[in-house]
Amino acid sequence: MHYAEIKPCDIANGPGVRVSLFVSGCRHHCKGCFNEVAWDFAYGEPFTAAVRERVLELLRPGYIQGLTLLGGEPFDPANQGAVAELVRQVRRELPEKSIWAFSGYVLEKDLLTGRAHTEVTDALLHSLDVLVDGPFIESRRNLSLRFHGSDNQRLIDLPKTLAAGQVVLWSDWQSQGEGLRNENRR
Numbered sequence: 001m002h003y004a005e006i007k008p009c010d011i012a013n014g015p016g017v018r019v020s021l022f023v024s025g026c027r028h029h030c031k032g033c034f035n036e037v038a039w040d041f042a043y044g045e046p047f048t049a050a051v052r053e054r055v056l057e058l059l060r061p062g063y064i065q066g067l068t069l070l071g072g073e074p075f076d077p078a079n080q081g082a083v084a085e086l087v088r089q090v091r092r093e094l095p096e097k098s099i100w101a102f103s104g105y106v107l108e109k110d111l112l113t114g115r116a117h118t119e120v121t122d123a124l125l126h127s128l129d130v131l132v133d134g135p136f137i138e139s140r141r142n143l144s145l146r147f148h149g150s151d152n153q154r155l156i157d158l159p160k161t162l163a164a165g166q167v168v169l170w171s172d173w174q175s176q177g178e179g180l181r182n183e184n185r186r
Helices: 049-059 077-093 107-111 121-127 158-164
Strands: 002-010 017-023 064-070 098-103 130-133 154-157
Touching: 002 049, 017 049, 017 077, 049 064, 049 077, 064 077, 077 098, 077 121, 107 121, 107 130, 121 158, 154 158
Parallel strands: 017 064, 064 098, 098 130
Antiparallel strands: 002 017, 130 154
């Protein structure tokens, strides 16, 4: 996997101050995409073990609430292995940090059983706090939305969704305690 950028202090892609990793490679090619340069799977730099360690170090300060994964497409089958390894390490070393991911795939249609499901998808989904799913649709762009660009996209509370067997949306009132780990997490 390659990555396009690491933002060490991002306040635009989830609650609080976060480290955001923009992976490279996306097959969705959404019209109006804000990060079209990251569609190329070879764009940027290789995501090595040293880069993974750098991300972990950036996450350690107490003022960092968590990690956000976006791109590109973190759930592209070509990227899931490296993303899953990073998430496993964050959960092991920094369990108090929240993890968000943005994906153009739709949870029920593509990630749980569909075209983007791989041998690591389930473990990856169970390790996330919030999934922002759905492609960006330029005609549905809405600048008043928090943490997503078009009104078809959903902010999904993954621990609650996976426990309930149906989509449960994340809401802003949860953001203050969002860094705390859900006791029902597998």
